[in-house]
Amino acid sequence: MRRKRPPHRNNPSPAGVDAAMELQIDGLNKRYGAVHAVRDFTLRLEPGILGLLGPNGAGKSTLMRMLATVTRPTSGTVRFNGSDVGKSPDELRRTLGYLPQDFGIYPHLSAIEFLEYIGALKGIGRRALRARIATLLESLNLTHAGSRPLGGFSGGMRQRVGIAQALLNDPRLLIVDEPTAGLDPEERVRFRALLRDMAGERIIIFSTHICSDVESLATRVAIVDHGTLLADEHPLKLVRGCATLEEAYLQIVTGARPAA
Secondary structure (H helix, E strand, O other): OOOOOOOEEOOOOOOOOOOOOOEEEEEEEEEEOOEEEEEEEEEEEOOEEEEEEOOOOOOHHHHHHHHOOOOOOOEEEEEEOOEEOOOOHHHHHHOEEEEOOOOOOOOOOEHHHHHHHHHHHOOOOHHHHHHHHHHHHHHOOOHHHOOOEHHHOOHHHHHHHHHHHHHOOOOOEEEEEOOOOOOOHHHHHHHHHHHHHHHOOOEEEEEOOOHHHHHHHOOEEEEEEOOEEEEEEOHHHHHOOOOOHHHHHHHHHHOOOOOO
């Protein structure tokens, strides 16, 4: 039986950002029968980028689905700007952008038609929606393919459409699960730049298995295993005493690194 380790914690506010926006997670649990997918997860987030690291099956996607109001927690609370999301989810949903790990498409719709459909569901006005779609397609290098059916898109192109739909409503809270999966190196760099430009005004949570994405983007790193928060630090503090973030991550997950 593995010994539960208390998390490393450090919760500074990023310099020069509006700290009024806040996502408070308190004692969040999710059980599926005998499986305890997320255990007593507590974290407070302000504007900036949180990189969520953990092995497969660590509970990252389950946590993100709860934060995105797709799945209800077994116990615990999530508050967005003081409002209990479990009791009043619509306030968060109006300002939420979410890209799940398994992103579905309508293969016969073009990228533009699909984004128009999603934008209509989000209640975005037609004129503003057209301008927003054009901007996002350009930012994600999809302008040339906007009128093509999604069924003919590569995996990386579909992923970029998924990123676009998450950004349609200019969200204040952006949750993206493995957003760089399927992207080639050039598109990963483009996506990183897009997130950096957005980070000062938003809370961004992204999960990934690519430590270089976290090192180049995250203002904080949360390491999760077996549904438990093991570490919460600035990337540079996590790497202290190690050659790379990946080395620090492996030490924390395997228990070789003692808790602070």
